[in-house]
Amino acid sequence: MTMKKRKTITRRDFLRGTVYSALGVTLDSTLGKETGAEEKVKVVLIRDENVSDQQGNINLKIIQNMLDDGVCELLGEENPIHAWKKLIKPTDIVGIKSNAWGPLPTPPELEAVIEQRVLDAGVLQRNISIDDRGVLNNPVFRSSTALINVHPLRTHFWSGVGGCIKNYIMFTSTPWLYHADSCSPLASIWSKPIVRGKTRLNILSLIRTQFWSRGAHHFDRRFVSEYKGLLMGRDPVALDAVGARLLQLQRIAHFGEDRPLDTTPKHIFVADEKYKLGISDLRRIQIVKLGWAAGTLI
Amino acid sequence: MFSLFMLVTLLLIGNKSVFPAGGDIKKTEMKKLLPSEVEGYQADGKDQFYDRQTSFQYMDGAAELYRAYAFKLLLVRRYLKADHPPMIVELFDMGSPGDAFGIFSYDTEGEEVGVGQGSDYGGGLLRFWKGRFFANVFAEKETPSTKTDVLEIGKALANAIGSEAPKPKLLNTLPKGDQIERRTRFFHHPLILNHHYFVSHQNILNLGKGTDAVLAAYSLPEGKGKTFLLLIRYLGPNRAEKAFKSFLSAYMPEAASLKTVKTENGKWTSARSHRQYILIIFDAPTQDKADGLIGATLKKLEKK
Numbered sequence: 066m067t068m069k070k071r072k073t074i075t076r077r078d079f080l081r082g083t084v085y086s087a088l089g090v091t092l093d094s095t096l097g098k099e100t101g102a103e104e105k106v107k108v109v110l111i112r113d114e115n116v117s118d119q120q121g122n123i124n125l126k127i128i129q130n131m132l133d134d135g136v137c138e139l140l141g142e143e144n145p146i147h148a149w150k151k152l153i154k155p156t157d158i159v160g161i162k163s164n165a166w167g168p169l170p171t172p173p174e175l176e177a178v179i180e181q182r183v184l185d186a187g188v189l190q191r192n193i194s195i196d197d198r199g200v201l202n203n204p205v206f207r208s209s210t211a212l213i214n215v216h217p218l219r220t221h222f223w224s225g226v227g228g229c230i231k232n233y234i235m236f237t238s239t240p241w242l243y244h245a246d247s248c249s250p251l252a253s254i255w256s257k258p259i260v261r262g263k264t265r266l267n268i269l270s271l272i273r274t275q276f277w278s279r280g281a282h283h284f285d286r287r288f289v290s291e292y293k294g295l296l297m298g299r300d301p302v303a304l305d306a307v308g309a310r311l312l313q314l315q316r317i318a319h320f321g322e323d324r325p326l327d328t329t330p331k332h333i334f335v336a337d338e339k340y341k342l343g344i345s346d347l348r349r350i351q352i353v354k355l356g357w358a359a360g361t362l363i
Numbered sequence: 364m365f366s367l368f369m370l371v372t373l374l375l376i377g378n379k380s381v382f383p384a385g386g387d388i389k390k391t392e393m394k395k396l397l398p399s400e401v402e403g404y405q406a407d408g409k410d411q412f413y414d415r416q417t418s419f420q421y422m423d424g425a426a427e428l429y430r431a432y433a434f435k436l437l438l439v440r441r442y443l444k445a446d447h448p449p450m451i452v453e454l455f456d457m458g459s460p461g462d463a464f465g466i467f468s469y470d471t472e473g474e475e476v477g478v479g480q481g482s483d484y485g486g487g488l489l490r491f492w493k494g495r496f497f498a499n500v501f502a503e504k505e506t507p508s509t510k511t512d513v514l515e516i517g518k519a520l521a522n523a524i525g526s527e528a529p530k531p532k533l534l535n536t537l538p539k540g541d542q543i544e545r546r547t548r549f550f551h552h553p554l555i556l557n558h559h560y561f562v563s564h565q566n567i568l569n570l571g572k573g574t575d576a577v578l579a580a581y582s583l584p585e586g587k588g589k590t591f592l593l594l595i596r597y598l599g600p601n602r603a604e605k606a607f608k609s610f611l612s613a614y615m616p617e618a619a620s621l622k623t624v625k626t627e628n629g630k631w632t633s634a635r636s637h638r639q640y641i642l643i644i645f646d647a648p649t650q651d652k653a654d655g656l657i658g659a660t661l662k663k664l665e666k667k
Contacts, residue, residue: 080627283428
């Protein structure tokens, strides 16, 4: 399948306000406007202002509640264990694909509460593993029947945004082959046998979000927001599209202007249009918001 | 049969070459530049080296920025002091003074603190360049003494590096006047251009490791934004002409023989090719301003 040829996008398309229509997607303030009868993808945003303290310590009980409430809302269940049993069977072998990037890793507390709910769904401890860079050599991941995908939301030099789609790059032994064209082929990794069709839940950790990159490792504490949220859904593309928009709004709020990223996160749009992994058009995404509302931006 | 291949294989057993190793000499030179003790901080003795291929292991995501320049080797040293957070020094051999300046010029929004040939401090991070080296110095955690300690370590390192080197010659052709010196960027890769001034998601100017480019910012009166001057040197006139046509076609297809257009923000963009150079003015407030910057730059290029 080939993607239809598109015009070259330049700064002038941004000035005209036509850039996202040129990309074939919408990533702007049309969010929430009606688009007709097409079915929308549901994602759940939940926030709690007490989930972390001023030192960044995460309250385990609160993040457990956030996860539970979000999954219940996503699946239309009252009881979180029942909800997780809709996602995971007791016989599943479950890989929790996390992210270990030093400055802003997936919070260990979030990993722990996910693992607890997988156990509560009846999966044996020996059939659960949490890993990032070692997944290709991890026996649980190699024989997994189900994956939970969890990644912090942040800007990324080479792909624009690091989120759910990019998190699976460790399922290839040659990640650098996916760096071309702003990492646009990233979604192709999702069709590899080790992951294809296995992902039951995607979570973007918004506890802390990095909305701008600077410094030795493209990390600067000044450009990290204590957003205190989780974004959950079945569609990784929808989550990343909402995440990209959130980072854009955080940059506007912080700098007073829309600072473009080093790289346009086109891999999100390509994941939709070429690889059919999910929906990137914000008009086709329903965001259900729960909890703390101040500064939600979206 | 004992083939040449087997001989070479034996000589390289365990990835340890028995031939003289140029890389090891460079590593030794770099280690000598870093003091083992400074301001009461002691090196932890666990130096790490990374090259272009292995830098991903150290800088997930950020390595591509350094690889967009001629980065050769990175030395990471950790310094320890009782009751103080560890200090990290990252010393990059950028291959040339031009690229050391280039990677430094990528980010200059902080405070100039007088370290090396150019420095920038902000958010607990000191960045500076000197000669063909670029360095980051930062603390693992910030404390009230962080800034003082970071600057002292940076100064000691800058002194050890020794001789200075000139900035890229291309910078000498920029008109002065309202130029904002600390907003002058030197680079090769289109992603770096887009970081500072987004032009296109495609490489319509055919930038790459064979091109040197400088983006300069000029302030407008009464804080009414900035005008940008982009000057690119190609490997020859033919390559410059090809890139020029590509740019005109994608960015200003309506431009007539003057190669100047008023863009959608009400400002002016003007472009010229000259020998192996392309010169573009973005966001000039008037056509006269664009023409003035073009003319002043061409005049300097003529003298080269």
